[in-house]
Amino acid sequence: MVTEINSIIPLLAVLVSMLASVLILAFGKYPNIREGWTFVAAFIKFGLVISMLPLILKGNVVTYTVVEMFPNLPIAFKVDAFGILFAITSSFLWIFVSSYSIGYMRSLKEHAQTRYFFCFAIALSSAVGIAFSANLFTLFLFYELLTISTYPLVAHIETPEAISSGRKYLTYLMIAGVSLLFSILVVYHYTGTTEFSFAGIAGMDAIPQTTLVILFVTFMIGCAKAAFMPLHAWLPAAMIAPTPVSALLHAVAVVKAGVFTALRVILYVFGVDLIRDSGIWLYMAYFVSITIILASVYALMQDNLKKRLAYSTVSQLSYILLGAVLITPHGITGGMLHIPYHAFMKITLFMCAGALIVTARKENISEMNGIARQMPITMLAFTVGALGMIGMPPVGGYVTKWFLLLGAAELHSMILIAVLLVSAVLNAAYFFPVIYVAFFKKPDHELKYKEAPLTMLVPLVVTAIISIVIGIWPDAPGMFLDIVNIAVANVTGGI
């Protein structure tokens, strides 16, 4: 039986970066102290999150009700295995990206750094808030906060192009927010609650079939942060942001908040049974398959490295959605596990792309001939990340692909298996050229060894190493697979 433990830790974990954001603002004139707060907050946040892990691994949940906002509609936190999975991923990576940000922003002498670190801290609060939300209502609160706090980061460079990209970002995500709000209202109207439940919210099956399908669609529009097609256009546009933002927010926190919300809706609001019995899963599976393939094709066509990575993210996010709608234990495991696994690999790739911008001032793949001679460590880390994306052992990516394939095989769906395999080939097709260009093409002129500053190099090496470790030893005790197993057992009622 699941025991509920009441503790204020979830609230503190959310608030710590909110508090840090105030201090960041207050110490805006002293960059070293300001960045100090970011680090302190990042470590405390991760410490608070990880301190709950032993309880979760024992199968408990940690709950805390903050305030009864409306009668029967509390702002409340409930930390379960799935929630902590996302929270650990984003708060752990924040530590590295903080270091990386400092190197990146100072090397490029970026303006408005106080605003940047301020918004970054709030965005992290929102991401962890989404992870720990006990109900749709609380989730929506943080979902909107995440949109608003990341807008200044997208529009950071303040050129007309950045502003219009920011507008695009806002348009997509705000329409999503409205759609999500609508869906939440409908759920509340029919069931009288918005609280997540392992078996789906009771009373959802009483909703008429047509309404249910419409509701599912509006929910999915609401999850546009998951960047599935055709609601993906904001993500490549958001690549105009500084690279650390692309790395943590647009490869981990924001987009994962989208898929996290989608999974919460599919598994914890609708529930596995309802999704299966209503037949929604099959349509959704085919729908996201289109994104998996098409986004990879788009990625092939990009010369700008960050844009190529962005389309790769679009494709990979749909893996997670696919896993969830396969609704077999293996499929869901694959989907959930892909949240941290993709995070580690993709953040490595983005940090490498940022290092290239800072050190070599190169953003386009066509300009990167022989760049590995100048930046061998960075390009090695890039190769690790890329291999993970393609799904080559020993880098992590193959583990999740394996589970997804198992899930698809269990359903005897040749189409979905084909989708996964074709996608792997496409991944190879858009990552290998980068590696080839960097390592084997002759540079246009003589290149000397010059790596990015250590504040940037260390994080990307560490995340690359972790990507390998989680591939070699995925079932280490207390690691992601353990957490995912508990989450899957929760929603499927035991494997």
Add this chain to the structure above:
Amino acid sequence: MAGFEIITNNLPVFAVVVPLIAGFLTPIVGWIDRRLPWYWVMLAMFVVLLITLSNLVTVINSGTIHYKLGGWDPPFGIEYVIDLLNGFVCLIIAFIGFMVSIYSVESVKKEVPGKTTQFYSVFLLLITGLMGMTITGDIFNFYVFLEISSLTAYALIAMGDRGDGVVASFNYLIMGTVAASFILLGIGYLYAVTGTLNMADMQNLLPSIYESKVVLAALAFFMAGFSIKVGLFPLHAWLPDAYTHAPSTASALIAGLMTKVGVYAMIRFMFCVFTPAFVIDVNMTEILTWAAALAIIVGSVLAIAQSDIKRMLAYSSISQIGYILLGFGLVNVIGITGGLLHIMNHALMKCALFLVAGAVFYKTDIRNIYQFQGLGKKMPVTTTVFLIAALSMIGVPGTVGFTSKWYLALGSIVADQWIFVAVILVSSLLNIVYFWRIFDNIWFGHPHEIENIKRDEAPLTMLIPMVILAILCVYFGFFSGYPIEHIFEPLAKTLLGLGGVP
């Protein structure tokens, strides 16, 4: 002790009498010293605030207050009735009035030079009018206060932008007079058929003659009259000019309160002079919801087209009034709760926004939103207040705007009116459009031009009320649970005649 008892026994009427007398004494105070009227108004408003607060507490603890003016029993004498509904509206009037009075000093000095004493005198009389309209239980007495508030509002608006202010005021005067005539006609009709002027008495007498065309005509007159007074689309034409050209302080006061009291009066007449069943029966609520829905969309769209911040806020008010009326038109508990919430919420947010517009104008003489570049660096506190209040207007969760949006949308679902759900949600997107371009102008888009801008914040007297309003916008965004459960929901049930607290 006897003196103390006189005060406590007469507290209901003091809410009207204090600003009235203080208003008449203002010229004398100003004659003693030109700087005194500001302190005088603050003092008067603070006293009014305490009185209304005490009245509301009394109502919550021991039920409706009936106060007989001069000891004459109704229906012959004038009766002041304070229940939850007007107790709460009075508190809002007093609170916003107090905030604006603190704010006013520098702004009035700049925008109506040499006429400060007159301004403050009229200011207090406007509060008197609004208080009286709200508090009275007598339909003709209501009309008297309506005229007081209207006349003072015309005067305040006319003190604004040279020339334009007078024209705007004159437009408003014509429209306002038409509205007041409609209302007076309605009152006359009802008096003719019932022979009473007391609202409660009237509600008892009317049901027996609901088939009468006279009663129906009276209702139509009231609705038309009040629709003009609150600026309900398409009877809104006077409103943008009036809000735009009035002095900033007056804009904040009028935008925050005038239309709210108009809405209050509309509700009072619909639900407490007539009965909800009758109003629904003659399709008045349905007409109201559709007009409100139209106002929400058209107001927002027109707001997008404006470049003068005050004019933009005025159109946004037209849209927001639509929210409130939509809630009441739905005539279910959740919708009405949303409407009531939005009376309070909109007063807080819109007052804050107009105060910000005034502060920016005070410092920079700029009202065009495309000239707001770099304002975030120049006036960080003011612009932060603007950010919070604007996010609140958009309805971002964690601000008051969200609580009312939630209730209104849920109320529409309960009423099975999905189109209104769409209207509310689309409108919040439109709000994003017109507020976000201001954010962009304030904070983004010109990193090089703003490097030399120095911090130059509005004076403290302006900042304090703005910050308080902004804090309340967030506070009630999270902690609305208690007032909803103990004031708004019971009130909504009472209005619908479903029992609850009397």
